[in-house]
Amino acid sequence: MPFGKKLQAIINLILNEPNKRFSPNADDLSGDFDYWFDGGAAIVQTGLMEYFFKDGTKAVKSVLKPGENYIRITWIDGSSDSILENEWR
Numbered sequence: 894m895p896f897g898k899k900l901q902a903i904i905n906l907i908l909n910e911p912n913k914r915f916s917p918n919a920d921d922l923s924g925d926f927d928y929w930f931d932g933g934a935a936i937v938q939t940g941l942m943e944y945f946f947k948d949g950t951k952a953v954k955s956v957l958k959p960g961e962n963y964i965r966i967t968w969i970d971g972s973s974d975s976i977l978e979n980e981w982r
Contacts (some may be wrong), residue, residue, distance in 0.1 A: 899950075900974070903966055906932045907944055907952060922947060 894902075910930040917929045922945055926934035933946040944952040949969035957963055962978040 899968075900966070903946065903950055903952060904964075904976075906930070906946065907942075907954060907964065910935070 936943040941955040
């Protein structure tokens with residue numbers, strides 16, 4: 894899959910958390926997660942969210958200040974990309 898499509902897919906999962914649930918389905922990731930969604934699972938911590946995806950990709954979304962989020966995606970090959978999300982008013 895081209896990089897742009899992979900990035901888009903991960904961002905969409907973070908933003909939408911499709912079919913979010915608090916108990917895992919049989920085909921969900923196993924582990925001590927706070928919730929699961931189609932394609933991954935998450936751990937909630939104060940000020941940040943840790944996401945784990947079925948393909949092995951991981952992401953951390955941190956709230957820097959109201960309206961500003963930092964997302965760091967670590968791909969299965971160990972490389973990473975960072976995104977600074979600003980909400981302009």
